[in-house]
Amino acid sequence: MANRPLPIDPLAEARRQWLAHGWTEAADGMAVVTSVMRAQQLLLARVDATLKPFRLTFARYEVLRLLAFTRTGSMPLSSIVARLQVHPTSLSSTAERLVRDGLALREPHPHDGRAALLSLTDAGRDLVSRATDALNDEVFSRPGLTSEDASDLVSIVARLRKNAGDFADPRPVPDPL
Known part of the structure; x- marks a missing residue:
């Protein structure tokens, strides 16, 4: 280019x-x-x-970051598929690379023998922390738009995604009694 x-x-x-x-x-x-x-x-x-x-792709970064956001550092593969809106085959390939590189562990689910958990290793937690710092500094803090334009764009794209069936508005939560 x-x-x-x-x-x-x-x-x-x-x-x-x-x-x-x-x-x-x-x-x-x-x-x-x-x-x-x-x-x-x-x-x-x-x-x-x-x-x-x-040595991360965005797909690998997203999985590591999602795991790092959890309390335990682990999550069922099916939940990762749903949260990241990726095909199970793509996640399986990504998970294999993370495991191969020592950034995550694939473990049996403690309550569901058919399911597997992906767990963050200490090396994975350290790497995703450093990668997040770099992304925040070099990309996310300066996306090339003003804050107002960024907010408008996110709202517009959210409407497009919602209209495409990507997500639904959450149900209203009743006021506490």
């Missing part, structure tokens, strides 16, 4: 072409999809560059 900016926005040009070809009703949707996909590429490149010295 070139480091210098292009003289025009290729996504705006693509939208213009959609309109010129009579695809008016699809032009905004095409612009949304291609814009979000390009933004994902840009952000992932920054994340990958930050995680490279730690």
Whole structure:
């Protein structure tokens, strides 16, 4: 990828072409999809560059960070699949690499003989702590947007995700008696 900016926005040009070809009703949707996909590429490149010295992919980082957030440092594989919204095969591959590298242990579930737990090792806890510090410093604290724009974007994308069936609003909790 070139480091210098292009003289025009290729996504705006693509939208213009959609309109010129009579695809008016699809032009905004095409612009949304291609814009979000390009933004994902840009952000992932920054994340990958930050995680490279730690020999972590973002998928491996997410699993380690999720485990580190738990009280016990362990979680059933099925719960990790649900929380990270990944395919079980992808998690299985990620878990195998974490175990191979000594960052996690795969253990039998204490109450369900069919299930397995993934547990963070001390090395995994240390690595994810250092990687989180780097991501916070190099990526998350400066995503390339103002705080207001970041908040607006998160809200907009949350609506898109909710409308796609990604999650539901939590049920209201009754007031205590």
